[in-house]
Structure formats: C-alpha cells, structure tokens
Amino acid sequence: MRAYLRKAWLIAWKDLVSEWRSREIFSIMAVFALLTILIFNFALELSSVNRVEVAPGLLWVTFIFAGLLGVNRSFAREQDQGNLAGLMMAPVDRSAIYLGKLIGNLAFIASVEAVTLPLFAALFNVAVPVWPLAVPLFLGTLGFAIIGTVFAAMSVNTRLRDVLLPVLVLPIFVPVVIAAVKASSTAFARRSLLEEARHWLGLLVTFDVLFFTLAMLLFDVILEE
Amino acid sequence: MTAPPLIEVEDLHKNYGLRRALRGVTMRVAQGEWVTLFGPNGAGKTTLIHIIATLVRPSRGTVRLQGHPLTGDWTEARRHIGLVSHRSFLYPDLTAAENLRLYAHLYDVPDAEARIRALAERVGLVKRLHDPVRTFSRGMVQRLTIARALLHSPLILLLDEPYTGLDAGATAWLTRLLGQMAREGHTILMATHNLEQGLALCDRAVILHRGRLVFDSPRQALSTEEWQAVYRTYVEEPS
Structure with a gap:
C-alpha cells in the first residue's frame, strides 16, 4: 500500500513541480476565473440583499469553467510528449495514475479558488464566510476533480478534446x-450547515465516494480504450 | 530443452473500428537477437510495437514474454519491456535527473541514483543532468529517452522509428550506441521505414505490409541491394 501511495504521489509531484516551473495551467485558470468574476461584476447590478443569494452560483460557475480548462490542460500536457504512454507502460496500477492526476x-x-475568493469578496462587497464555506467548497471541488480527471483522460486522445470535455462532464456534474x-448559500447566509444543508x-459526500470508487475501478479500462 | 523465444507473437489481430491494423501476425524474437520491422506508413509496425509494449490490447491472438502469455494483468510484464519512440515520454519542465528519478521510482529500480548516473554517463548527458529537458536539443532528448528506456534493465528494448527528427550527428551517435547494445547482447525489436538504418545492425529483418507479415529473413541471407528490391516490391506496389 505504501508503494502504491508513493507512486501516486510521484505522479502528483511531477505535475505540481512542472506547474510550479511553467505556471501554465494556473495562469490560464486564474486569468479566466478573474475575468469571469469581473464580467459578472459589471454585468449584474446586485443589491446588498440579493448579492448574498447570487454569490454561490456565480462562484461555482466560475470555478467549474476555470476547472475545466485546468483538467483539460493537465492531460493535454501528458499527451504532448506521449508521456501518458510512458506512465501506462510503467509497472504501476492504473488507479495510482488516476489518484496522482486527481x-x-x-x-x-x-x-x-484561493486566488479568486478574495477578489470576489472585494468586487461584490460580500463577506466570505471562510470556514463554513470551506466544507461545500472542498466537497464540490473534489467531486469536480474526480469527474474531470476521468473524462479528461477519456477525451485527451480525441480531436475535439477541448469541446468534448465540458459536454461530457457537465451533465454528470449537475447534482x-x-x-x-x-x-454554499447556507454558508453565505451564515446559517448552520449541519442543520440546514445536511x-x-x-449528497456531495455520496457523489464523491461513489464516483471516486468507480473511477479507481474503471480507470484501467478508460485509459486503454 | 531449448529456451522459449523472448517474445512470441501468434496470430495477432488488431482492429480499430472497421480498420484492420494487424491481420494475423506471427513472429518470434530470440534472446539477444535484433529484429528490424520494416514497412511503409500504415503497415501496422507501431500497432505491433504498442501491443508488445502492453499499451494496446490485441483484438485476437497472443503475445508471450519468455513463454508466459501476456494476459490479464500486465503489470509485472511491464518491468521487462523498454520502449523508445520518436516521442520521448519526458517532462520538459523537469530536469533530466528528475525525469529519470521519476521513472526509476515508478519501476522500483534499486540504487536509483547510481543507475541514473551510470546511464547519464553512457548517453553523454552527465553535465546536463540538472538542466530542464525543455532546454535540450532533439538529439539530447533522444539520448535521455534511451537512458529512460534502459533504466529498469529491460529484457527487450522496443524501438519505434527512433531516428525520427534526428540530424546526421545524432543519427550517427544513436547508431553507435545501438551497435554497442547489440554487441552486449540486448534483445531489440526496431520498427522503421528507413531501410539503410534498419539493416545496419539487425540479425533478422521482417516486412509488414497492410497488417500482414509478408517477408522474414536473416539479414545476412540477402545483400543490401536484394533487400531493397524485396522491400520495393511491397512498398511500391500500387494499392
């Protein structure tokens, strides 16, 4: 098990180091997210009352589309030098490759998200409830990464991968x-998550557990097909 | 009792949808043998290499490594196979040493640092070990690719068009290195459409054409001119 986790971490490590040096994925995602927030800010004239109601939706739309760019690029980078084949040829359980990429x-x-939230708070004049929001933010982001990583691996070899990924991910991601x-609305309204959003x-936990398990079991087949 | 061939391919078929990439290929590669696989583009060379490399599953037929069929879980078989293609499998933003270390750990190579150092010396990249791969020339990338493929001391080295994109100097260097490896007894299966490079070092050459193995002969059985004549009959045949 330690060897398995070590190999998964190695795969994540090379992604993180490559990204730290190139800033390729982060910069694309961050610029996209910031521009989206800016456009929403100018396009929507929100009162102090409905601002809190609309904020969660705006944030998630921004995170999802920025995230799609990121996971797509993360796998496209594996494909540029045929590196995915290099990983697939290694004596590593394919689920460890999935875990590393995830x-x-x-x-x-x-x-x-960490960069976007403060800007969002400033532009929309909304106080972001950091700790209550952290729970749905983590669970939702994890769910998105679980699904996004699977479908990015599926679409990376297709000619239409940039277009295909959102079409595949978004319907499954709706729940x-x-x-x-x-x-997140409950968190922004400063109501108790445990009482009102349990x-x-x-649902988020169930989705994450279910799709993570499926992805770990099926990633071998997904990569080969 | 004679030892089984290192690689044994039997009645191998591969279909991609309606396209039949391989149509019943049967061949053997003995321990220490260098076999070159010739064929025009689309002949099925890369598909065959990828199946032996465990990257693609065949539609029908079997591949045996040292007599053991590659079925079900291929994880262990992967420890014995190295692949060099025109794509490097290297990460441009990592240094040469980091790339080799990554693969060494994925393959559980014992004493990884010493092995990395030894291979870097062999391919002449010791001084560039700590430079990012994106600063390397194509020839240097191919040297590092060979080091990467040899890290885990594979039983068989698969070469898929390894000369692609190399200039004259890098081509000569690669031929010298591969010649050394052949003399050391490495088992090599190389796919190429370049007759001159393919015939230079091999023990046996085979021709694939439209997914079928159509010619198989020891290198020494025919002169280079005769090989060229045989190859032309398949490659230049009107489709």
Whole structure:
C-alpha cells in the first residue's frame, strides 16, 4: 500500500513541480476565473440583499469553467510528449495514475479558488464566510476533480478534446453543482450547515465516494480504450 | 530443452473500428537477437510495437514474454519491456535527473541514483543532468529517452522509428550506441521505414505490409541491394 501511495504521489509531484516551473495551467485558470468574476461584476447590478443569494452560483460557475480548462490542460500536457504512454507502460496500477492526476488537478483548482475568493469578496462587497464555506467548497471541488480527471483522460486522445470535455462532464456534474450551490448559500447566509444543508452535504459526500470508487475501478479500462 | 523465444507473437489481430491494423501476425524474437520491422506508413509496425509494449490490447491472438502469455494483468510484464519512440515520454519542465528519478521510482529500480548516473554517463548527458529537458536539443532528448528506456534493465528494448527528427550527428551517435547494445547482447525489436538504418545492425529483418507479415529473413541471407528490391516490391506496389 505504501508503494502504491508513493507512486501516486510521484505522479502528483511531477505535475505540481512542472506547474510550479511553467505556471501554465494556473495562469490560464486564474486569468479566466478573474475575468469571469469581473464580467459578472459589471454585468449584474446586485443589491446588498440579493448579492448574498447570487454569490454561490456565480462562484461555482466560475470555478467549474476555470476547472475545466485546468483538467483539460493537465492531460493535454501528458499527451504532448506521449508521456501518458510512458506512465501506462510503467509497472504501476492504473488507479495510482488516476489518484496522482486527481491530486494534481485538485491542487490546481484549489489554488485558483484561493486566488479568486478574495477578489470576489472585494468586487461584490460580500463577506466570505471562510470556514463554513470551506466544507461545500472542498466537497464540490473534489467531486469536480474526480469527474474531470476521468473524462479528461477519456477525451485527451480525441480531436475535439477541448469541446468534448465540458459536454461530457457537465451533465454528470449537475447534482454536485446543485448541492454545492445550495450548501454554499447556507454558508453565505451564515446559517448552520449541519442543520440546514445536511442533506446537500450528504449528497456531495455520496457523489464523491461513489464516483471516486468507480473511477479507481474503471480507470484501467478508460485509459486503454 | 531449448529456451522459449523472448517474445512470441501468434496470430495477432488488431482492429480499430472497421480498420484492420494487424491481420494475423506471427513472429518470434530470440534472446539477444535484433529484429528490424520494416514497412511503409500504415503497415501496422507501431500497432505491433504498442501491443508488445502492453499499451494496446490485441483484438485476437497472443503475445508471450519468455513463454508466459501476456494476459490479464500486465503489470509485472511491464518491468521487462523498454520502449523508445520518436516521442520521448519526458517532462520538459523537469530536469533530466528528475525525469529519470521519476521513472526509476515508478519501476522500483534499486540504487536509483547510481543507475541514473551510470546511464547519464553512457548517453553523454552527465553535465546536463540538472538542466530542464525543455532546454535540450532533439538529439539530447533522444539520448535521455534511451537512458529512460534502459533504466529498469529491460529484457527487450522496443524501438519505434527512433531516428525520427534526428540530424546526421545524432543519427550517427544513436547508431553507435545501438551497435554497442547489440554487441552486449540486448534483445531489440526496431520498427522503421528507413531501410539503410534498419539493416545496419539487425540479425533478422521482417516486412509488414497492410497488417500482414509478408517477408522474414536473416539479414545476412540477402545483400543490401536484394533487400531493397524485396522491400520495393511491397512498398511500391500500387494499392
């Protein structure tokens, strides 16, 4: 098990180091997220009342589309030098490759969220409830990374990979978006997550566990097909 | 009792949708033998190499490594196979040493640092070990690719068009290195459409054409001119 986790970490490590040096994925995602927030800020005239109601939806739309760019690029980078074949040829369980890529993608998306949230708070004049929001944010981001990593691996060899990824991911991700937005709304309204968003958090946990298990079991087949 | 061939391919078929990339290929590669696989583009060379490399599963037929069929879980078989193609499998933003270390750990290479150092010396990249791969020339990338493929001391080295994109100097260097490896007894299966480079070092050459193995002969059985004549009959045949 230690050897398995070590190999998964190695795969995540090379993604994180490559990204630290090139800033390729982070910069694309961050610029996209910031521009989206800016456009929403100019396009929507929000009162102090509806601002809090709309904020979670705006944030999740931004994170999802920025995240799609990130996971797509993360696998495209594997394909540039045929590196995915290099990983596939190594005597490594394919689920360890998935786990490594998932950790990397999760880190990229989380770092963009960390940059976007303060700007969002400033532009929309909304106080972001950091700790209550952290729970739905983590569970929703994890769910997105789980699904995004699987479908990015599936679409990376196709000619239409940039277009195909959102078409594949978004329909499956709908329940997570709804649950994440609802739970985030509860956090923004400063109400108790445990009392008022328990079922939404439960849905997020169920989704994450279910799809993570499926992805770990099926990634071998997905990569080869 | 004679030892089984290192690689044994039997009645191998591979279909991509309606396209039949391989149509019943049967061949053997003995321990220490260098076999060159010739064929025009689309003949099925890369598909055959990829199946032996465990990257693609065949539609039908079997591949045996040292007599053991590659079925089900290929993880252990992967420890014995090295692949060099025109794509490097290297990460441009990592240094040469980091790339080799990554693969060494993925392959559980014992005493990885010493092995990396030895291979870097062999391919003449010791001074560039700590430079990012993106600063390397194509020839240097190919040297590092060979080091990467040899890290885990594979039983067989698969070469898929390894000369692609190399200039004259890098080509000569690669031929010298591969010649050394052949003399050391490495088992090599190389796919190429370049007759001159392919015939230079091999023990046996085979021709693939439209997914079928159509010619198989020891290198010494025919002169270079005769090989060229045989090759032309397949490659230049009107389709």
